[in-house]
Amino acid sequence: MKPTDIKDPEYFHKVVDCQYACPAHTPVPHYIRLIAEGKYPEAYMVNWDSNVFPGILGRTCDRPCEPACRRVRVEEEPVAICRLKRVAADNKGDVKRLMPQGPFKANGKKVALVGAGPASLTVARDLAPLGYELHLFDELKAGGGFMRSQIPSFRLPETVLDEEVNFILDLGIKTHFNHYVASMKELLTKDYDAVFVGTGAPRGRDLPDLPGRQEGKENIHLGINWLGSVAFEHTKKIGKNVIVLGGGNTAMDCCRTSRRLGGENVKVVVRSPFAEMKASPWEKEDAQHEDIPIIDNHVPKSFVVENGKLKGMTFEKVKAEYDAAGKRKLVPVGGPDVFFEADDVLIAVGQENSFPWIERDCGIEFDKWEMPVVDEKTFCSTNTKVFFGGDAAWGPKNVITAVAHGHQAAISVDIFCNKKDLVKDRLSPFVNLVSQKMGIHEWGYDSEVVIDQRYAVPQADKKVTLTNRKKEVELGFDLPTGFKEAERCLNCDIQTVFTETKCIECDACVDICPTACITFTENAEAETDLRAMLKQPATNKTQDLYVSDVLPTKRVMVKDENVCLHCGLCAERCPTAAWDMQKFFYNVTKAHTHACSK
Amino acid sequence: MSYVKPKFRHPELPKNKLGYTVDYYEGALSTLCAGCGHDSISSAIIQGCYEMNIEPHRLAKLSGIGCSSKTPAYFLSNSHGFNSVHGRMPSVATGANMANRDLIYFGVSGDGDTASIGMGQFVHVIRRNLNMTYIVMNNGCYGLTKGQDSATADEGSKNKTGQVNLFESIDLASLAIELGATFVAQSFSGDKTQLVPLIKAAMKHPGFAFINVISPCVTFNNNLGSTKSYDYVREHVEATATMDFVPQMQEISVSYDKGSQKQVKMHDGSLITLNKLAEEWDPLNRQSAMNAVLNAKSKGEILTGLLYVNPDSKDLHHLIQTSDKPLNSLVKSELCPGADALKEINAGLR
Numbered sequence A: 001m002k003p004t005d006i007k008d009p010e011y012f013h014k015v016v017d018c019q020y021a022c023p024a025h026t027p028v029p030h031y032i033r034l035i036a037e038g039k040y041p042e043a044y045m046v047n048w049d050s051n052v053f054p055g056i057l058g059r060t061c062d063r064p065c066e067p068a069c070r071r072v073r074v075e076e077e078p079v080a081i082c083r084l085k086r087v088a089a090d091n092k093g094d095v096k097r098l099m100p101q102g103p104f105k106a107n108g109k110k111v112a113l114v115g116a117g118p119a120s121l122t123v124a125r126d127l128a129p130l131g132y133e134l135h136l137f138d139e140l141k142a143g144g145g146f147m148r149s150q151i152p153s154f155r156l157p158e159t160v161l162d163e164e165v166n167f168i169l170d171l172g173i174k175t176h177f178n179h180y181v182a183s184m185k186e187l188l189t190k191d192y193d194a195v196f197v198g199t200g201a202p203r204g205r206d207l208p209d210l211p212g213r214q215e216g217k218e219n220i221h222l223g224i225n226w227l228g229s230v231a232f233e234h235t236k237k238i239g240k241n242v243i244v245l246g247g248g249n250t251a252m253d254c255c256r257t258s259r260r261l262g263g264e265n266v267k268v269v270v271r272s273p274f275a276e277m278k279a280s281p282w283e284k285e286d287a288q289h290e291d292i293p294i295i296d297n298h299v300p301k302s303f304v305v306e307n308g309k310l311k312g313m314t315f316e317k318v319k320a321e322y323d324a325a326g327k328r329k330l331v332p333v334g335g336p337d338v339f340f341e342a343d344d345v346l347i348a349v350g351q352e353n354s355f356p357w358i359e360r361d362c363g364i365e366f367d368k369w370e371m372p373v374v375d376e377k378t379f380c381s382t383n384t385k386v387f388f389g390g391d392a393a394w395g396p397k398n399v400i401t402a403v404a405h406g407h408q409a410a411i412s413v414d415i416f417c418n419k420k421d422l423v424k425d426r427l428s429p430f431v432n433l434v435s436q437k438m439g440i441h442e443w444g445y446d447s448e449v450v451i452d453q454r455y456a457v458p459q460a461d462k463k464v465t466l467t468n469r470k471k472e473v474e475l476g477f478d479l480p481t482g483f484k485e486a487e488r489c490l491n492c493d494i495q496t497v498f499t500e501t502k503c504i505e506c507d508a509c510v511d512i513c514p515t516a517c518i519t520f521t522e523n524a525e526a527e528t529d530l531r532a533m534l535k536q537p538a539t540n541k542t543q544d545l546y547v548s549d550v551l552p553t554k555r556v557m558v559k560d561e562n563v564c565l566h567c568g569l570c571a572e573r574c575p576t577a578a579w580d581m582q583k584f585f586y587n588v589t590k591a592h593t594h595a596c597s598k
Numbered sequence B: 001m002s003y004v005k006p007k008f009r010h011p012e013l014p015k016n017k018l019g020y021t022v023d024y025y026e027g028a029l030s031t032l033c034a035g036c037g038h039d040s041i042s043s044a045i046i047q048g049c050y051e052m053n054i055e056p057h058r059l060a061k062l063s064g065i066g067c068s069s070k071t072p073a074y075f076l077s078n079s080h081g082f083n084s085v086h087g088r089m090p091s092v093a094t095g096a097n098m099a100n101r102d103l104i105y106f107g108v109s110g111d112g113d114t115a116s117i118g119m120g121q122f123v124h125v126i127r128r129n130l131n132m133t134y135i136v137m138n139n140g141c142y143g144l145t146k147g148q149d150s151a152t153a154d155e156g157s158k159n160k161t162g163q164v165n166l167f168e169s170i171d172l173a174s175l176a177i178e179l180g181a182t183f184v185a186q187s188f189s190g191d192k193t194q195l196v197p198l199i200k201a202a203m204k205h206p207g208f209a210f211i212n213v214i215s216p217c218v219t220f221n222n223n224l225g226s227t228k229s230y231d232y233v234r235e236h237v238e239a240t241a242t243m244d245f246v247p248q249m250q251e252i253s254v255s256y257d258k259g260s261q262k263q264v265k266m267h268d269g270s271l272i273t274l275n276k277l278a279e280e281w282d283p284l285n286r287q288s289a290m291n292a293v294l295n296a297k298s299k300g301e302i303l304t305g306l307l308y309v310n311p312d313s314k315d316l317h318h319l320i321q322t323s324d325k326p327l328n329s330l331v332k333s334e335l336c337p338g339a340d341a342l343k344e345i346n347a348g349l350r
């Protein structure tokens, strides 16, 4: 294999599993160390820069970082990255003084942001310090988008949401709430230099053809509409017996909200097997903890309505079968249909985009699925003035993805308004690599690896939370537990950097490495061969091999990044400092930093 | 600040026949200098014991004094251990072995511990063919006391202070063969592919198994002009950088061709060649092995690999006809069979 090019920032970036997996590439280990040091405002600001909503995300993030965490491969449970973010947010103190301070000198450019969800809010935050005049539209009465209308207060208290939305609005954003934008054409005739569409995926999928759907409609609700109506306090009650259809996170929010609105016998019924449900494992756990059974392998057949009143639903029992290609088929197992009683049914079987307000003749091309054609890198539509991001771009995802889109769209808007090239004039990420050596056995980071298992986040008493819709269930880590959880982080951003010209091939690093990462071996042409030749064969192909140039003995050093603990022992035991532990800092360039360096 | 070895190991480590992964054979974290050859030898011992499916409680580690003699703390934490007086490991090993012949005895010593203060004990334990493995971690100096020349330092080798050694070195391998050792080998700490099998063979050998392992002291004997330094070797390679030379450097690498000769730069500019046992030399023939060692030496080479083995070795217990049952497990009824038995013996002597 060719020597690894560690000058390519993406090589070391990939080693920082969590950061790499985070759509916004939040420098996770960096902020976790700040938490361990008790520097909560700093930890908050690292997050704020990257993901804009640390307090919100510290409670609700889909956390793609956690399954990626190295700790999963080394022991089992990832570091509680998400809940540590909350520790930073809960203890941040006054951070407003650390944020850009307006009023900002106007740059004469005007941008319309349609929809006030996380995507638009991110664009707003990134562009405001540059002096843009930003007009934010939403049909709802306040900002936050689905974070406000969909995510229930027992997961995300309104105060937390308000605070972080207001950090942005306070940068001088001109808000137009209770304002539905009914025509893109009309918007384009106004004097906006650019338009950003962050209108989300606002339409809940229905089951219109199921028998009884019409007759029972009084008590059959679309999950997201119902949640929105609860959030804005139009709906305050639900029947005793509730069926929630669907296996995603919306279904979990629906069933848990039902429990708080009078639902005593609430059950989730889902077509797929339990293990294949879309909901995150922790969402399922939380629902079950609130005495909500999840009944899998049941396909809805009909609503049972008697005398105009919904009585329940019938289901067909199925099982999952897989063909050779692994494709799933649900096949009936036979036997009579199953009946479940219900006073109300909530349908939470998916969401869709819909753009009734965008005329199809205003230069924005739509594909055969009625989705706008959007460039994956620039977020620009076929109308060069109009940008998309968040759920509006490629369908429903999550908050952190909307934020990541927002950052990129903001850069594009800024480049566009400055009449530069959206692709060529994008800046690469900010990267830095600094040695952590401070002395013998002395590193600039806490290199000790603790064996503590993941700490559980304490929850408020069920008796209280089930009777008060707004009472937050999770209490968050207290500081001592937060510290201990932070210590579980393996500091994957502290990279092992190898300099072959210094190596005397004494084997000390090979001998000391606790997880058998390092091998000195003859090289091989093919990566698969080299993987098999290592001291401990490198079976995890998603993890790279770090290959050195040829050494005096004609061998190469090969390090399997897979389960490196970043303990620094290789560097500590190396007599010549051929190994060094170097802190790698990688930060996605945002519109304001982008502008500064222009 | 930390200097703690993490508890985590590679999740896919294979298990040996006893169901242990290799880390079960590890010891405490080494306090030797970073890059010390001795640590590599410890690692080879760990690997050898793991591969040999040794039950740790069936093995006793013995050593004298020195950096080398400290290493038993760094391997086989679950085994017995005795860190004895300087140069006196053989007598402690003899005592232990006499009392309990059932354990595997693994001795670790240094060139100072063996070739100077312990020379008297060393030669006698060879003569007696005590059933044990005896490794000398040979760095040509007294590492622990800050690098004075030892008796194995080569004549003409320069130490860290620039002093040239005036004295002829003691060649431990030829001495062992000369004195009748029944298993003699030589190796290099940087060559685990060779060292691990040698250790495994030595542990299996019924009798005294001696391995002299060249093991650079990075701190006190790694200087220019030393005949036992890796650094100097590599620097020189780079300085001359001839095409013929580089492949020959593979002596510290994975495999040797039988009968081939590989070179390591160990002298002030001069080449010392590490030879694998050449085909015409008969490892079963003491005379031939002796010749091979002497020939190599006269050419400035160090022969590594198995030098001599006597498969018919009879160990000390056999020679003095002790009981098959370990002495320490004989109970009173076996040791004092009683008046009747005495009468019988006496009757037989009339």
Ligand SMILES: Cc1cc2nc3c(=O)[nH]c(=O)nc-3n(C[C@H](O)[C@H](O)[C@H](O)COP(=O)(O)OP(=O)(O)OC[C@H]3O[C@@H](n4cnc5c(N)ncnc54)[C@H](O)[C@@H]3O)c2cc1C
Pocket (backbone or CB within 6 Å): A060, A061, A062, A114, A115, A116, A117, A118, A119, A120, A137, A138, A139, A140, A144, A145, A146, A147, A150, A151, A179, A180, A181, A182, A198, A199, A200, A201, A202, A224, A227, A249, A250, A253, A357, A389, A390, A391, A392, A396, A397, A398, A399, A400, A402
């Ligand atoms: C029940 C539920 C729970 C969820 N829980 C989580 C969670 O825990 N964690 C997570 O990461 N994600 C969660 N999500 C997904 C997440 O909320 C969205 O992916 C995210 O909010 C998308 O952000 P966005 O900025 O693209 O749009 P949205 O947040 O959807 O905001 C779009 C806004 O645009 C407004 N709008 C639309 N059209 C117009 C128009 N024409 N004129 C004016 N305003 C308009 C809407 O009113 C809305 O406020 C959840 C989703 C649902 C449905």
Ligand SMILES: Cc1ncc(C[n+]2csc(CCOP(=O)(O)OP(=O)(O)O)c2C)c(N)n1
Pocket (backbone or CB within 6 Å): B065, B066, B067, B068, B069, B086, B109, B110, B111, B112, B113, B114, B117, B137, B139, B141, B142, B143, B144, B145, B150
């Ligand atoms: C009876 C006695 N004399 C002298 C010493 C001092 N001393 C300690 S270690 C050592 C030499 C060790 O050399 P070697 O066996 O080669 O071990 P190394 O440290 O080189 O591995 C000496 C002379 C001692 N500890 N005890």
Ligand code: SF4
Pocket (backbone or CB within 6 Å): A496, A512, A513, A514, A515, A516, A517, A518, A559, A563, A564, A565, A566, A567, A568, A569, A570, A571
């Ligand atoms: S930091 Fe070095 S010694 Fe520690 S696990 Fe990684 S490669 Fe091994």
Ligand code: SF4
Pocket (backbone or CB within 6 Å): A502, A503, A504, A505, A506, A507, A508, A509, A510, A570, A573, A574, A575, A576, A577, A578, A579, B035
């Ligand atoms: S410890 Fe350092 S000098 Fe020794 S082999 Fe490893 S990298 Fe090379």
Ligand code: SF4
Pocket (backbone or CB within 6 Å): B031, B032, B033, B035, B036, B037, B038, B067, B068, B139, B143, B144, B216, B217, B218, B219, B220
């Ligand atoms: S002084 Fe020499 S022999 Fe002792 S630990 Fe250091 S390098 Fe090894």
Ligand SMILES: [Mg+2]
Pocket (backbone or CB within 6 Å): B066, B068, B110, B111, B112, B137, B138, B139, B140, B141, B142, B143, B150
């Ligand atoms: Mg010595």
